[in-house]
Amino acid sequence: MNSGDRTAGGGAARGSIAPSRQYQPYIEAAWGFKNAWYPALFSAELAENAVRGVTIAGHEIALRRIKGRVHAIQDRCAHRGVRMSLRPRCFTDDTITCWYHGFTYGLDDGVLKTIVASPEDPLIGKVRIRTYPVEERAGIIFIFVGDEEYAPAPPLAADLPVRIADDANPVAHILDDNTYVRGVHRRVESNWRLGVENGFDPGHLLIHWDNQIVAATDRRMGLGALPISEDAIKIIDEPNGPKGMMNMYNLRAYKFFMENAAIGMKARGKKPYYARTSVFLPGLLLVEHWPIPGWAQYEWYAPIDDKRHEYWEVLVGRASNDAERREAEYLYDAFFEPLALKDFNDNDVFAREAMQDFYESRDGWNAETLCAFDEATIVWRKVAARFNRGIQEPPARRTAR
Numbered sequence: 390m391n392s393g394d395r396t397a398g399g400g401a402a403r404g405s406i407a408p409s410r411q412y413q414p415y416i417e418a419a420w421g422f423k424n425a426w427y428p429a430l431f432s433a434e435l436a437e438n439a440v441r442g443v444t445i446a447g448h449e450i451a452l453r454r455i456k457g458r459v460h461a462i463q464d465r466c467a468h469r470g471v472r473m474s475l476r477p478r479c480f481t482d483d484t485i486t487c488w489y490h491g492f493t494y495g496l497d498d499g500v501l502k503t504i505v506a507s508p509e510d511p512l513i514g515k516v517r518i519r520t521y522p523v524e525e526r527a528g529i530i531f532i533f534v535g536d537e538e539y540a541p542a543p544p545l546a547a548d549l550p551v552r553i554a555d556d557a558n559p560v561a562h563i564l565d566d567n568t569y570v571r572g573v574h575r576r577v578e579s580n581w582r583l584g585v586e587n588g589f590d591p592g593h594l595l596i597h598w599d600n601q602i603v604a605a606t607d608r609r610m611g612l613g614a615l616p617i618s619e620d621a622i623k624i625i626d627e628p629n630g631p632k633g634m635m636n637m638y639n640l641r642a643y644k645f646f647m648e649n650a651a652i653g654m655k656a657r658g659k660k661p662y663y664a665r666t667s668v669f670l671p672g673l674l675l676v677e678h679w680p681i682p683g684w685a686q687y688e689w690y691a692p693i694d695d696k697r698h699e700y701w702e703v704l705v706g707r708a709s710n711d712a713e714r715r716e717a718e719y720l721y722d723a724f725f726e727p728l729a730l731k732d733f734n735d736n737d738v739f740a741r742e743a744m745q746d747f748y749e750s751r752d753g754w755n756a757e758t759l760c761a762f763d764e765a766t767i768v769w770r771k772v773a774a775r776f777n778r779g780i781q782e783p784p785a786r787r788t789a790r
């Protein structure tokens with residue numbers, strides 16, 4: 390592409406200072422932001438006494454549930470560096486033993502309690518691996534990932550969407566009582582930032598233009614949305630609480646494009662539909678009144694490493710008795726998961742993976758040519774650059790214990 394042709398906010402058109410400088414910490418956060426709560430597993434994925442390994446922002450973590458409580462401990466043995474979750478061995482309720490030579494660590498403090506093959510070893514009581522704070526809420530196990538010295542961890546609610554109060558018809562918050570919470574998570578072969586930016590992208594509705602849910606609900610989603618008023622994008626900066634931004638989708642703040650005359654293309658569907666989107670640190674999305682009014686979709690793009698993220702798609706609805714829960718389950722199984730979480734969001738996954746090579750190998754953060762609707766993306770990058778609690782270093786550069 391000829392960089393001289395760029396006119397709408399892209400790399401070279403703004404002169405010698407790359408626009409990416411305005412949010413430089415974000416550009417550096419290939420491994421994610423640290424000192425933040427990330428989802429690790431659904432509660433149902435970790436049975437009593439089970440051990441499972443996860444990787445979040447380069448941190449390898451073993452989870453073990455004992456007497457209902459989940460413990461999170463470094464998943465690299467201090468001895469020769471194997472992941473203990475590869476072949477879990479636990480001989481007592483409060484320890485985990487490495488399957489190789491038997492280094493045995495306390496689950497609560499990570500201290501080496503004994504070594505199966507060397508019970509009188511002088512290392513016992515002196516060596517330690519790290520542990521992580523855990524919170525289990527709404528059927529999800531969250532881990533506070535970052536520096537061990539960053540203590541105490543802020544409350545989980547600080548890393549979740551803000552509570553929507555000033556709304557005539559607010560959706561349930563994931564921490565509310567009497568909710569139905571269910572979803573899926575899957576590995577996506579793209580950097581986590583491409584996930585976040587795809588999640589709220591006001592200009593990407595083309596990839597959803599012919600999706601099943603649009604046909605099934607006769608929804609008029611529009612081809613794109615352009616912010617036209619000062620308050621189109623609201624910055625969320627709660628004291629000791631969530632930080633992020635909200636796209637105030639409504640007809641006053643945004644211009645919605647329903648057709649593109651140049652190519653004779655029109656939005657499908659008849660029923661107008663605006664799903665407000667918000668994005669929060671450390672990288673999660675809230676879509677209100679989606680897939681249907683009254684429900685909300687949460688999405689996390691938890692970095693695995695600098696090239697992959699774990700994509701969490703979680704739906705939150707209200708259900709306060711068994712009949713409502715059965716109805717929610719029916720909607721989830723017959724509609725939400727196949728049409729929204731799979732078909733609709735499969736297109737988002739496709740787009741993120743298709744972007745990866747450009748951003749990884751072709752200087753995409755500087756070579757991209759952003760256009761008018763990408764203002765929302767720029768605002769998010771600046772918000773993220775400003776409010777994060779630290780940039781995650783690659784594992785090789787993290788200081789050892």
Ligand code: FES
Nearest residue numbers: 466468469487490
């Ligand atoms: S590698 Fe874990 S005990 Fe040797």
Ligand SMILES: [Fe+2]
Nearest residue numbers: 587588593737
């Ligand atoms: Fe999308």
